[in-house]
Amino acid sequence: MTTLRTTVVVLLGASVLAASVQGASVPGASVPGASVLAASVQGASVPGASVLVASVLVASVPGASVPGASVPGASVLGRPLLYGPSTALQKTVEEFQCEVESSSKEVSILYQLFREGDRSKTLGFYTALSGEMANFPLFITASYEGYMVCVASVQNNTVIQPTVSERHHLRVVEVVVQSGSLEFYEGKPLSLRCNITKGNHVSYQWLVDGKPLPLSPLHNQTQELFLYRYCIDSGEYTCVATNQLNFTKVYSSRSTAKVIKVKELVSEPDLLFLVLKERDGTYFALVTCQSLKGTPPITFSLYSRSEFISTETVDERFARFSIPVVLDLHMGFLQCQAENGDRVVYGQWTAMHVVSVGGAVTMHYDADVGENFSIVGLRFYCSVERGTFPQYRWFLNGTVLEGRGDFYWVENQPERSILLLSVGRSSAGTYHCDVSNSFDGTTVISSEERYIDKEVLNHLPTMVVAVVFGCFLFLVTLVTTCCFIGLLYRECTLFSFSPLSRLCHSSLSFSLSLCLAFSSLPF
Numbered sequence: 001m002t003t004l005r006t007t008v009v010v011l012l013g014a015s016v017l018a019a020s021v022q023g024a025s026v027p028g029a030s031v032p033g034a035s036v037l038a039a040s041v042q043g044a045s046v047p048g049a050s051v052l053v054a055s056v057l058v059a060s061v062p063g064a065s066v067p068g069a070s071v072p073g074a075s076v077l078g079r080p081l082l083y084g085p086s087t088a089l090q091k092t093v094e095e096f097q098c099e100v101e102s103s104s105k106e107v108s109i110l111y112q113l114f115r116e117g118d119r120s121k122t123l124g125f126y127t128a129l130s131g132e133m134a135n136f137p138l139f140i141t142a143s144y145e146g147y148m149v150c151v152a153s154v155q156n157n158t159v160i161q162p163t164v165s166e167r168h169h170l171r172v173v174e175v176v177v178q179s180g181s182l183e184f185y186e187g188k189p190l191s192l193r194c195n196i197t198k199g200n201h202v203s204y205q206w207l208v209d210g211k212p213l214p215l216s217p218l219h220n221q222t223q224e225l226f227l228y229r230y231c232i233d234s235g236e237y238t239c240v241a242t243n244q245l246n247f248t249k250v251y252s253s254r255s256t257a258k259v260i261k262v263k264e265l266v267s268e269p270d271l272l273f274l275v276l277k278e279r280d281g282t283y284f285a286l287v288t289c290q291s292l293k294g295t296p297p298i299t300f301s302l303y304s305r306s307e308f309i310s311t312e313t314v315d316e317r318f319a320r321f322s323i324p325v326v327l328d329l330h331m332g333f334l335q336c337q338a339e340n341g342d343r344v345v346y347g348q349w350t351a352m353h354v355v356s357v358g359g360a361v362t363m364h365y366d367a368d369v370g371e372n373f374s375i376v377g378l379r380f381y382c383s384v385e386r387g388t389f390p391q392y393r394w395f396l397n398g399t400v401l402e403g404r405g406d407f408y409w410v411e412n413q414p415e416r417s418i419l420l421l422s423v424g425r426s427s428a429g430t431y432h433c434d435v436s437n438s439f440d441g442t443t444v445i446s447s448e449e450r451y452i453d454k455e456v457l458n459h460l461p462t463m464v465v466a467v468v469f470g471c472f473l474f475l476v477t478l479v480t481t482c483c484f485i486g487l488l489y490r491e492c493t494l495f496s497f498s499p500l501s502r503l504c505h506s507s508l509s510f511s512l513s514l515c516l517a518f519s520s521l522p523f
Contacts, residue, residue: 014489080111082150082165088140089173096124096136098165106130108155113138116147116167123148127155145172185263185295185341192237192260207238212262234262266294266317269347275325275354275389275439283439285325285352290318290338291345300389301337305349309334327356356443359385361435363447376455380419382447391438392417399428421452428453 064141070309077100098111111134113123123144127136138144147169153162192206206213252425273287280509289300300319303310311317325331336347368377368427384390392412401408401419407427409420419429 077109077152077160077163079153079163080149080150080152080165082113082168083135084148084168086169086172087171087173088144090140090142092140094140096138096148096150096168098126098134098136098152099132100130100152100163103424107157109134110153110155111136112151112153113197114147114151115144115195119151140172142172144170146170186265192239203242205240205242207240208235210236210238231440234260236260253301260373261295263295263341264293265343266298266338266340266345267291268345269338271334271347271350273337273350273352277439283325283327283354285323285354287321287323287334288318289321289338289347291338292317294338294340296340298338300342301339303335303337305332323352325352325354327354329353345439353388355386355388355436356440357384357390357435357445358443359445361385361433361445361447363431363433363450365450376423376454378419378423379419380421380431382419382435384414384435384445387435387437389437389438390432391441392435394419394431396427396431423452423454425454435476 035483046455057280080098080100082096082098085094088094096113098113100109107130109128109130111126111128112127113136115121115123124136124138126136128134134150134477140398145417147167149167150165151162152165155158195304259423262505269288269289269291271287273285275283275285277283287301287302291298296315296317296318297313302309302321302323309323310321331352333349334352335349338345338347363380363382365378367375370376370378380394382392382394394408394410394417396408401410403410407424411418411420417433418430419433430451432447432449434444436442436444
C-alpha cells in the first residue's frame with residue numbers, strides 16, 4: 001500500500017519547515033536559488049508546484065524526485081562588467097565603473113572592488129539599483145598595481161549568490177623627479193637630473209624661476225640638465241616630466257623647486273694694514289685680507305715668510321688679523337691666502353715695515369689762469385720726506401682746514417695731500433701744512449708759511465715791468481730810425497724793393513704786436 005503523506009507550504013519569502021512525501025514525484029518543479037537542507041520524496045507527485053523564494057529546511061519524501069523544478073526571482077545575478085583605465089599615474093584620481101547589464105527584477109545591488117585574490121580589503125563599494133552604473137573614484141597608489149575584480153551581490157539577501165567580473169589589469173605609472181646638488185662653483189659644471197622610477201616615453205622640460213629655460217647650446221632639454229660656469233645660471237629650477245599613455249592621455253609630474261646657486265670663486269686677496277697704538281705705548285698692526293670677488297663663506301689665512309699666523313672663516317669678503325709691530329724695524333713679509341671652494345688663491349707678499357714720519361715737509365703750488373691772464377685758482381701740495389702713515393693738516397691763519405669749505409677742498413693721498421683753493425677775498429691769508437703719524441700725534445713737522453692774496457698773485461714784479469718797457473722803447477726807436485732813413489730816398493720804386501725798406505716794415509709789424517700783447521698784461 002502506498003501511503004502518501006505530504007506537507008507543503010507555498011509562500012513568498014517563506015520557509016518550508018517540513019515536507020515528507022513517500023512514493024511521490026514532482027515533475028517540472030524547479031527551486032533555483034533555494035537552499036534545501038534535506039529532501040526525500042517517495043512515490044509522490046505534485047505537478048505544477050512553484051516555490052518563489054523558499055528555504056526548505058527539512059523535507060523528507062522517500063523515493064521522490066524533483067526534476068525541472070522552477071523558483072523564479074531566486075536566480076543568480078548576471079556577471080558584472082568592470083570598466084576603467086589600464087594605466088594610471090600614481091597620486092592621481094581615476095574612476096572605475098561596474099554594472100550588471102540584466103536583472104529579472106529591480107533590486108538593490110552592492111558593488112565592491114577588490115584586488116584579485118585579496119578580499120580582505122575593499123578598494124571601494126557602491127550601492128545602486130539593477131541597471132544603474134556603479135562609480136569608484138580611486139586615489140591611485142603603487143599598491144593598486146595588478147588585477148582588479150568587481151563583486152556584485154543583492155543587498156539583504158543571502159539566498160542569491162554574489163557574482164564576480166572578469167579581472168581588469170591596472171598598471172601604475174610613477175614619475176618621480178629628483179635633482180642633484182644645490183650649489184656649485186664657477187668653472188665646474190653641475191648636472192641636474194630628472195629621475196623617474198616608472199614610465200617610458202617620457203619627455204622633459206626645465207623651468208627657471210617658473211619660466212621655460214631658453215633654448216641654448218649650453219642647455220639641453222633632456223632628462224639631464226648641465227649648468228656651467230656662469231653666475232647668471234643661478235635661480236629656482238623645476239623639472240617637468242611628461243608621459244603620454246596610449247596616445248590619448250598625457251600625465252605630467254613636476255618636481256619640487258630646487259634653488260641653484262652658482263658660487264663665485266674667490267679672487268686673489270689684497271693685504272692692507274693700519275697701525276694703532278695701545279694704551280701702554282706699544283703698537284700693533286690691524287691687517288686686512290680682502291678679495292673683490294667670491295661667494296661667502298670665505299676662509300682667509302695670514303702667513304709670514306717663516307710661519308702660519310692665523311686663519312678665519314667669515315661671511316664677508318674680508319677678514320682682519322692683529323699682530324704686534326715695532327716702529328722703524330723691518331719685520332719681514334706677509335701674505336694673505338683665500339679659499340671658498342676646492343681652490344686656494346694667494347695674494348702678493350707685502351713688507352711689514354712701519355716708518356715714522358721724519359725729514360723735511362715741503363709745500364708748493366700750481367696756478368690756474370683765467371681770462372686776462374689773471375690767477376683764479378691754486379693747487380697746494382704738501383709732502384713729507386719719509387713716513388709710512390703720514391697724517392696731513394692744512395692751516396689758514398692758524399685755523400685748520402678740513403674736508404670741504406666755501407673756497408677750498410682737501411684731498412688726502414697716501415704720498416701727499418692736496419689743497420684746492422679758489423682765489424678771492426675769503427681765501428686771502430697765510431697758509432702752511434703739518435705732518436704727523438696717523439697712529440701717534442706726538443711728532444709733528446710743519447712746512448714753511450706762504451701768504452696768498454689775489455692782488456699779490458696778479459701783481460708783476462718791478463724788474464719785469466722795467467725790462468718790458470725798455471724793450472718796447474728800443475723797438476720804437478729802431479722803427480722810427482728806419483722810417484726816417486727811408487724818407488731820404490726819393491725814388492719810390494727803389495725804395496719799395498730795397499733791403500732797408502723790408503727791414504723797416506718787419507720792425508714796425510713786430511713792434512705793433514708787442515704793444516698789443518703788453519697792453520693786455522695786468523698791472
